[in-house]
Amino acid sequence: MRQNSTASRNNKLKPSSNLIMNGSVRVRVIRTLLAIQNGQSLASVLDPLLNSLHDGDKGFAHALLLTTLRQWHALARLLDTLADNPIDEVEVRTTIQVGLVQLLYLEVADHAAIHETVEAAKEIEFSHATGLINAILRKVAKNPSKFRKKCDKKHSLPNWLAYQLKQDWSEQYDELTQGLRQTAPMFLRVNSAVSSVEDYQQALDGAEIDADLVELTTGFTLANSSDKAVATTSSTKGLRLHQSTAVNALPDFALGAASVQDMHAQLAAPIINKALMAKLSTEVTDTDGDITENNNNEIHILDACAAPGGKLAHWLELISANDQSSLFHVKQDDAKSTPATADIKVTAIDNEAPRIERIRENLQRLNLSQHDLQQAEKSVALNIVCADATRWQHGKNKKAATNEPVFDAILLDSPCTATGVIRRHPDISILRTEEDVEQTALLQADILHNLWPQLKAGGYLLYVTCSILKQENVLQMQDFISHHNDAVAIEFTEDCNWGIEQTIGRQCLPIDSESGDGFYYALLHKTIA
Numbered sequence: 001m002r003q004n005s006t007a008s009r010n011n012k013l014k015p016s017s018n019l020i021m022n023g024s025v026r027v028r029v030i031r032t033l034l035a036i037q038n039g040q041s042l043a044s045v046l047d048p049l050l051n052s053l054h055d056g057d058k059g060f061a062h063a064l065l066l067t068t069l070r071q072w073h074a075l076a077r078l079l080d081t082l083a084d085n086p087i088d089e090v091e092v093r094t095t096i097q098v099g100l101v102q103l104l105y106l107e108v109a110d111h112a113a114i115h116e117t118v119e120a121a122k123e124i125e126f127s128h129a130t131g132l133i134n135a136i137l138r139k140v141a142k143n144p145s146k147f148r149k150k151c152d153k154k155h156s157l158p159n160w161l162a163y164q165l166k167q168d169w170s171e172q173y174d175e176l177t178q179g180l181r182q183t184a185p186m187f188l189r190v191n192s193a194v195s196s197v198e199d200y201q202q203a204l205d206g207a208e209i210d211a212d213l214v215e216l217t218t219g220f221t222l223a224n225s226s227d228k229a230v231a232t233t234s235s236t237k238g239l240r241l242h243q244s245t246a247v248n249a250l251p252d253f254a255l256g257a258a259s260v261q262d263m264h265a266q267l268a269a270p271i272i273n274k275a276l277m278a279k280l281s282t283e284v285t286d287t288d289g290d291i292t293e294n295n296n297n298e299i300h301i302l303d304a305c306a307a308p309g310g311k312l313a314h315w316l317e318l319i320s321a322n323d324q325s326s327l328f329h330v331k332q333d334d335a336k337s338t339p340a341t342a343d344i345k346v347t348a349i350d351n352e353a354p355r356i357e358r359i360r361e362n363l364q365r366l367n368l369s370q371h372d373l374q375q376a377e378k379s380v381a382l383n384i385v386c387a388d389a390t391r392w393q394h395g396k397n398k399k400a401a402t403n404e405p406v407f408d409a410i411l412l413d414s415p416c417t418a419t420g421v422i423r424r425h426p427d428i429s430i431l432r433t434e435e436d437v438e439q440t441a442l443l444q445a446d447i448l449h450n451l452w453p454q455l456k457a458g459g460y461l462l463y464v465t466c467s468i469l470k471q472e473n474v475l476q477m478q479d480f481i482s483h484h485n486d487a488v489a490i491e492f493t494e495d496c497n498w499g500i501e502q503t504i505g506r507q508c509l510p511i512d513s514e515s516g517d518g519f520y521y522a523l524l525h526k527t528i529a
Contacts, residue, residue, distance in 0.1 A: 021052035026098060026120040028052060029064050033094050042069065042427035060106075068101045069426035070181050074156035075100050078147060082136050092129045095121050099137045104148045110141040156181050160434040161419065168470045172500075172509055176468070179511040184423035186244040187214070187516065189261040189314060190237075191366055192321050197237040200258060203251040210242040214263055218271055219495025220523060222278045233495050234274045238263050240514065256366040261310045262421075264498065264508045264516030268411060268464050269314035275460040275490070275523060276301065276409040282458070299344045302410045304389045304451055306348035307355030309362040311413055311464075316368045319344060319380060343379040347394060347407075349387045356386045390446040394454055405456045412451060414444050416467035420518020423510055441471050448480050452487070457528040460490075465520045468509060473520035477504040481524075490523040 021028055032049045036042060049065065050058050068075070075097045079087065087093050099117035102108035114137045118130050140147045155162045155177035166173050188211070190200045197213060204211045219233045240263065247253050247260060280299065303312045350356055363369050363382075373380040385392070394406050417440050422428050448463070455461055465472055481487045481504070489504040498516075499506035505522030508515075 021048055023123045024116065024120055025053065025057045025061050026064070026116055027123045029061055029068070030091070030094055030098055030120055030124060032065055033068060033098070034091065036069070036427050036430055037090060037094070039431065041431065042425055063106060064098065064101060066183075066426060067105050068098055069430070070183075070423075071101060071105065071151065071156050072097070072426070072430060073158055074151045074154065074181075077154075078151050079136070081150075082139060083132070087132070089126070089129065091124055091126050092121070092133070095124070095126065095129075096133055096136055099133065100140060100147075100151075103137065103140050103144050104151060114138060114141065157429055158432075161429065161432070164434075164437075164469060169468070169509065172511060175511045176509055179509075179513075179515075180422045180429075182423060182513055183244075184262070184421075184510065184517060185514055186241040187261060187263040187266070188239040188241065188250070188258045189266050189310075190239065190258050191256055192317050193367070194252070194255070194257045197239060200251070201239055203257075204239070204241075207249065207251050209245055209249070211239040212242070214238050214240050216263065216267060216498045217495055218267060218274075218498070219493035220271075220275075221491045221493060222275065222525075230278075231493055231495075232274065232278065233493075234270045236266050236270050238266050254365065256368075259310060259313065259362075259366065261314070262424075262517045262519075264519040265310060265466070266314065267498065267519070267521060268311045268413065268462060269318055271521065271523060272409055272411045272460065272462040273315060273318045275462070275525075279408060279458055279460060297343060300407050301344070301346055302394070302407045302451070302454070303346070303348040304410060304412045304447065305350055305415060306384075306413065307350040307352070307359050309348070309359035311411060312346075312348050312359065313363055313366050313368055315411065316346065316363070316373070316380070316382070317366070319346075320368075320373075343381070345381045345383070347383045347385065349385045349389060349392055351386065351388045353386050356384060359384055390443070390450050392450070405454055405459075407455050408459050410451055410455055410459070410461040411464070412447065412461060413464045414447060414472075416440055416444070416465035416472050417469060418466050420466040420468045420508070420510060420520075423517065437469055437471055441476060444472060444476055445480070448476075449483075452480075452484060452526070455526050457486070457526055459526050461524045461526070463505070463520075463522040463524065466517060467520060468507070468518035473507060474502040474504050474522070477522045477524075486527045488525045488527055490525055492521075492523075 020031060028049055032045050035045050046065070049061060053061055076093070078100065079093060079096055087096070095117060098120070099113055102113035102117070103110065114134060117137060118134050121127065121130050121133050157165070157177060157180065162177060165176060169176055190197045195203070201211055201213055214237070216236045217233055218236065219231060221229045221231050250258060276299070303315065306312045348359060350359065360369065370382045373382055395404070417432050417436055418425065418428050419432070452461065463477060467473060477489065481489060492501065492506050496506060499508045499521070505520060508517070508519045510516070510518045
């Protein structure tokens with residue numbers, strides 16, 4: 001029986017925990033692809049591959065690996081039509097797919113692509129398949145445009161995922177599935193404490209790096225002190241590079257002037273910050289200038305599942321800014337009144353020690369470590385905790401935890417299947433399974449149910465995923481609200497120039513070559529009993 005399922009073929013892989021990096025460039029790429037099919041992530045194997053090569057070979061190896069992953073499932077289907085008999089050996093299939101990519105997508109000369117791929121099969125000790133590999137590649141080399149069209153005609157996703165996307169996004173399905181095969185643009189977030197977006201764009205121009213300014217507008221309706229709906233908007237500016245660039249070539253990158261962050265990911269911090277400011281402004285108005293609901297004028301916020309720290313850093317940048325986005329200058333409804341100030345406590349949690357270290361490294365580069373924050377004039381206390389968000393409770397030891405409401409705002413960058421970032425991490429289409437979606441949705445629900453009681457009445461929780469599957473997004477929110485009478489979804493207004501309106505929240509889709517990744521946003525308000 002023909003093996004059409006990647007999952008089925010994965011069962012035939014040899015167990016491998018160590019990635020051997022020797023042999024030709026193509027051999028190393030093949031071994032890397034086999035490691036990914038064995039369950040290793042692209043992030044864990046890419047650097048070992050590139051670090052094992054001479055500088056002159058790194059570009060080709062990177063292009064060969066990433067392109068093969070992006071076209072993986074389409075290539076597998078094409079291969080099934082090219083072989084007279086089923087090819088069950090994963091090593092042979094992988095080798096042929098690497099050869100096909102060279103002929104169809106990388107424009108490698110026929111003789112070089114075929115000869116070097118056949119030699120690679122010998123190096124990995126599959127000499128018995130060299131005749132088959134040679135015959136298939138020569139057949140394709142005679143008419144590459146024909147086979148390229150066949151490969152590009154449909155999606156390059158596992159069938160279960162393509163089916164689910166068809167169910168979730170029937171109107172956008174064709175654009176979406178083709179968009180997921182493309183490379184993603186590179187976006188920069190400029191550190192507002194260091195430079196303006198416009199000034200940094202000029203610095204890029206001076207470094208001969210072309211970039212376009214991108215501005216996203218977010219509109220939503222919040223309740224004021226009289227419980228009346230008030231529409232508000234916020235603007236998020238970022239830069240989209242015309243070509244991806246090494247970070248060490250970016251002006252003052254090491255000094256924290258900018259961060260690499262997808263444009264749609266840059267929406268998170270401004271949204272939750274704007275909502276929090278609205279909450280605090282309401283409290284100021286209600287108490288004639290005193291924030292009585294915050295003990296000693298304290299504001300306490302949580303970034304859950306914070307690694308690698310991009311959204312946390314963005315929020316800290318906004319908090320510390322010397323403009324209207326700063327929590328230190330929460331204005332009352334009466335424009336003549338004096339802005340209130342407060343001490344701010346920021347807690348960030350993630351459940352893996354290496355990821356916690358990644359947060360610290362990123363904050364250190366951006367001059368946002370606890371030491372930097374302590375040296376600043378404004379009082380921001382940062383506490384980074386390694387903890388499981390399904391069980392962690394603030395301010396209590398494990399035996400005495402009471403799940404008390406303590407946070408004014410929570411940013412939950414929820415675990416998800418990451419199907420919205422397949423363009424950047426094409427290994428996801430190989431590693432994820434249909435069962436993962438159900439398990440992930442259950443994990444998300446556990447985290448939500450644990451964190452919600454820790455949010456103060458009147459507070460806001462921003463739920464974010466980089467998934468494009470409704471089960472993890474709008475359906476998750478519908479289920480959550482149905483079980484929590486004090487949870488109200490905040491409506492995003494027509495002022496938004498990003499995403500697609502959902503019954504709850506908005507969904508960004510990675511459809512075109514200039515857009516950001518697939519992100520979902522839902523803002524929840526905890527009502528006051």
